[in-house]
Amino acid sequence: MSLSFEDWTCPLPLRDYPAIVMGHGGGGKLSADLVRHLFLPAFRNAALEQLGDGAVVEVGGARLALSTDAFVVRPLFFPGGNIGDLAVNGTINDLAMCGARPLYLTASFIIEEGMPLDQLGIIAETMGAAARRAGVTLVTGDTKVVDRGHGDGVFVSTTGLGVIPDGVRVGPELARPGDMVLISGEIGLHGVAILSVREGLEFGAAIASDTAPLHDMVAALLDAGCAVHALRDPTRGGVASTLNEIAAASGVGIRLDERALPVPGPVRAACEILGMDPLYIANEGKLVALVAREDAERALAILRAHPLGARAAIIGEVTAEHPGVVVARTGIGGTRVVDMQVGEQLPRIC
Amino acid sequence: MKYLDEFRNPEVAARLLEEIRRVITRPWAIMEVCGGQTHSIIRNGIDQLLPPEIELIHGPGCPVCVTPLEIIDKALAIAARPEVTFCSFGDMLRVPGSNSDLFQVKSSGGDVRIVYSPLDAVRLAQQRPDREVVFFGIGFETTAPANAMAVVQAERLGLTNFSMLVSHVLVPPAISAIMESPRNRVQAFLAAGHVCSVMGTWQYGPLVERYGVPIVVTGFEPLDILEGIRRAVTQLEAGRAELENAYPRAVRPEGNQPAQAVLEQVFEVTDRTWRGIGMIPQSGWRLRERYRRFDAEARFEVGHINTAESPLCRSGEVLQGLLKPNQCPAFGKQCTPRTPLGATMVSSEGACAAYYQYGRFIPAGDVEVAR
Numbered sequence: 001m002s003l004s005f006e007d008w009t010c011p012l013p014l015r016d017y018p019a020i021v022m023g024h025g026g027g028g029k030l031s032a033d034l035v036r037h038l039f040l041p042a043f044r045n046a047a048l049e050q051l052g053d054g055a056v057v058e059v060g061g062a063r064l065a066l067s068t069d070a071f072v073v074r075p076l077f078f079p080g081g082n083i084g085d086l087a088v089n090g091t092i093n094d095l096a097m098c099g100a101r102p103l104y105l106t107a108s109f110i111i112e113e114g115m116p117l118d119q120l121g122i123i124a125e126t127m128g129a130a131a132r133r134a135g136v137t138l139v140t141g142d143t144k145v146v147d148r149g150h151g152d153g154v155f156v157s158t159t160g161l162g163v164i165p166d167g168v169r170v171g172p173e174l175a176r177p178g179d180m181v182l183i184s185g186e187i188g189l190h191g192v193a194i195l196s197v198r199e200g201l202e203f204g205a206a207i208a209s210d211t212a213p214l215h216d217m218v219a220a221l222l223d224a225g226c227a228v229h230a231l232r233d234p235t236r237g238g239v240a241s242t243l244n245e246i247a248a249a250s251g252v253g254i255r256l257d258e259r260a261l262p263v264p265g266p267v268r269a270a271c272e273i274l275g276m277d278p279l280y281i282a283n284e285g286k287l288v289a290l291v292a293r294e295d296a297e298r299a300l301a302i303l304r305a306h307p308l309g310a311r312a313a314i315i316g317e318v319t320a321e322h323p324g325v326v327v328a329r330t331g332i333g334g335t336r337v338v339d340m341q342v343g344e345q346l347p348r349i350c
Numbered sequence: 351m352k353y354l355d356e357f358r359n360p361e362v363a364a365r366l367l368e369e370i371r372r373v374i375t376r377p378w379a380i381m382e383v384c385g386g387q388t389h390s391i392i393r394n395g396i397d398q399l400l401p402p403e404i405e406l407i408h409g410p411g412c413p414v415c416v417t418p419l420e421i422i423d424k425a426l427a428i429a430a431r432p433e434v435t436f437c438s439f440g441d442m443l444r445v446p447g448s449n450s451d452l453f454q455v456k457s458s459g460g461d462v463r464i465v466y467s468p469l470d471a472v473r474l475a476q477q478r479p480d481r482e483v484v485f486f487g488i489g490f491e492t493t494a495p496a497n498a499m500a501v502v503q504a505e506r507l508g509l510t511n512f513s514m515l516v517s518h519v520l521v522p523p524a525i526s527a528i529m530e531s532p533r534n535r536v537q538a539f540l541a542a543g544h545v546c547s548v549m550g551t552w553q554y555g556p557l558v559e560r561y562g563v564p565i566v567v568t569g570f571e572p573l574d575i576l577e578g579i580r581r582a583v584t585q586l587e588a589g590r591a592e593l594e595n596a597y598p599r600a601v602r603p604e605g606n607q608p609a610q611a612v613l614e615q616v617f618e619v620t621d622r623t624w625r626g627i628g629m630i631p632q633s634g635w636r637l638r639e640r641y642r643r644f645d646a647e648a649r650f651e652v653g654h655i656n657t658a659e660s661p662l663c664r665s666g667e668v669l670q671g672l673l674k675p676n677q678c679p680a681f682g683k684q685c686t687p688r689t690p691l692g693a694t695m696v697s698s699e700g701a702c703a704a705y706y707q708y709g710r711f712i713p714a715g716d717v718e719v720a721r
Contacts (some may be wrong), residue, residue, distance in 0.1 A: 017453075019454070021453040021454060021456070022456065023453060201466065275441075332394055333360050347441065348389075348440070349439040349440075349493060
């Protein structure tokens with residue numbers, strides 16, 4: 001019998017698919033490859049190449065932030081909100097992460113034949129309420145209908161416009177060694193809430209999405225004069241992907257302390273059961289802020305004083321070591337690298 | 351989180367590490383058999399904390415990685431059929447066959463679904479009598495009882511549209527194969543706690559005696575693993591080779607006998623090819639004759655698919671410059687060809703496998719991140 005333990009090699013996941021697979025929408029390396037290699041060359045321009053949550057453009061002396069986002073979620077209604085909340089809050093947050101004050105939104109709806117009008121009405125009402133609450137105006141939109149079976153009820157796309165106050169400069173490329181990494185609250189809530197309703201799984205306590213607009217919290221940080229260098233809302237791909245993007249854009253390393261991460265019980269339970277990592281789970285109402293060390297405690301106090309930031313925490317720091325790499329100090333004092341995921345996080349077999 | 355935090359206590363971990371450092375006098379190579387343990391070691395950075403004398407060799411215990419290429423190709427062929435709803439645990443969707451994976455089959459129109467239990471697939475077969483529902487039954491002794499129960503349940507329900515693509519593998523024959531390999535360097539084993547929770551420890555005593563190797567049944571939490579290592583090192587330093595159970599809260603010597611009974615009822619031992627390793631005699635389970643009608647391989651006539659392992663897996667791309675070395679789990683000191691990091695690469699997308707290496711032997715400033 002000739003066994004070759006010497007030749008044992010790991011079957012690496014595929015990266016070069018000839019057609020779109022679900023992983024291209026997972027917010028990991030596949031998503032980044034798609035943007036970098038397919039869309040960027042086609043659209044090449046300086047604003048796009050910042051690869052921020054939104055673009056910053058100058059018009060008549062004003063610095064504007066523009067962002068667009070498509071929302072597909074199954075089910076459309078989930079604990080803590082519905083696709084309408086996500087569509088309004090998500091784009092508001094993308095603008096806020098540019099340091100902008102959101103002003104206007106547009107919305108387009110791709111509606112599947114057979115979608116009940118009362119459900120669509122609830123989604124529209126939700127969007128109106130969310131916009132009013134955030135002080136933004138939904139000024140134009142579009143509707144299209146597709147054949148039954150060609151959409152999950154409704155897909156919503158929103159585009160937002162905001163103004164960046166004078167003197168504000170935040171961006172994923174502006175993090176620098178010595179900055180502290182702050183998170184505005186508990187992580188993983190949205191992803192686990194969706195997973196629990198979609199798959200009929202229960203993880204102890206009921207869990208609701210954290211969908212919320214973050215512009216007010218950003219304004220509080222900026223108005224207080226905190227030296228905020230980078231802001232991101234860790235949606236698809238979670239905190240891990242967001243921090244990897246910032247580390248890569250700024251050419252810095254990031255050190256996380258896992259013990260400082262605010263992970264709620266049900267999210268931990270879900271991750272334990274499914275073999276997932278809370279760092280990669282989507283959030284819809286959290287921000288990550290990279291703040292100059294001397295302002296970090298003050299920024300933390302401001303976040304905690306905000307209704308959405310009671311569980312805010314300092315979770316790490318920026319270092320000149322291992323540029324582009326995010327490393328976590330683990331609960332028992334070891335270290336591990338927190339890489340970008342390839343596609344989507346999948347439940348492990350055992 | 352009651353009953354978990356207790357096993358992640360950093361102070362206790364420090365004490366266990368101190369004890370390991372106190373007793374160790376020379377280098378030892380210890381293999382953790384199970385991919386779940388590998389995952390935990392990496393996820394918690396345990397390898398970074400151990401004294402340099404300990405070399406952890408990651409065993410071929412990731413069920414996802416050792417599932418033979420031929421079975422993956424059969425899965426892809428079955429899943430692509432229009433009448434089939436193919437159900438699998440999530441991380442199998444990513445494992446490449448000869449030139450595709452289940453994600454691609456799904457992208458091409460195949461009905462591929464992630465389930466959380468084989469019983470979900472049975473339920474689906476009940477709900478959809480118009481569909482051929484196939485469950486991908488892979489894994490070690492840990493996942494096998496639920497798969498066996500699913501077959502029993504399908505028989506009870508009289509389902510004719512449910513079948514299973516079975517590729518179960520067994521730990522004890524793999525330990526034998528490793529010990530009998532001419533280039534073996536493993537001096538002690540951490541046996542897979544969850545496998546032993548099903549099978550008990552009775553299969554391991556004869557291995558200890560035959561090969562004179564310490565075997566410590568070990569759990570998965572950081573303190574479990576450190577305790578397993580501590581016991582293995584203590585035995586090695588004392589020149590002892592014994593079977594120890596360091597996971598008594600889950601493992602009894604006799605194991606889970608009802609589970610073993612259903613395994614005996616449904617499966618029979620067979621030769622099995624392990625991906626990247628080769629054929630290990632009597633190292634797998636297949637459906638018994640009585641349940642052969644639930645065998646997806648026979649039902650969908652994929653017996654002719656007989657692909658051989660390519661000598662170059664995707665890690666070959668490193669050599670072509672398509673992947674940075676630190677992205678490839680087959681690169682580095684810990685991840686030699688004999689000690690793969692498959693579990694973390696496939697199951698968690700290399701969330702640490704590649705870079706986990708760099709801290710140990712590449713100066714941090716030299717780490718290049720693939721863009």
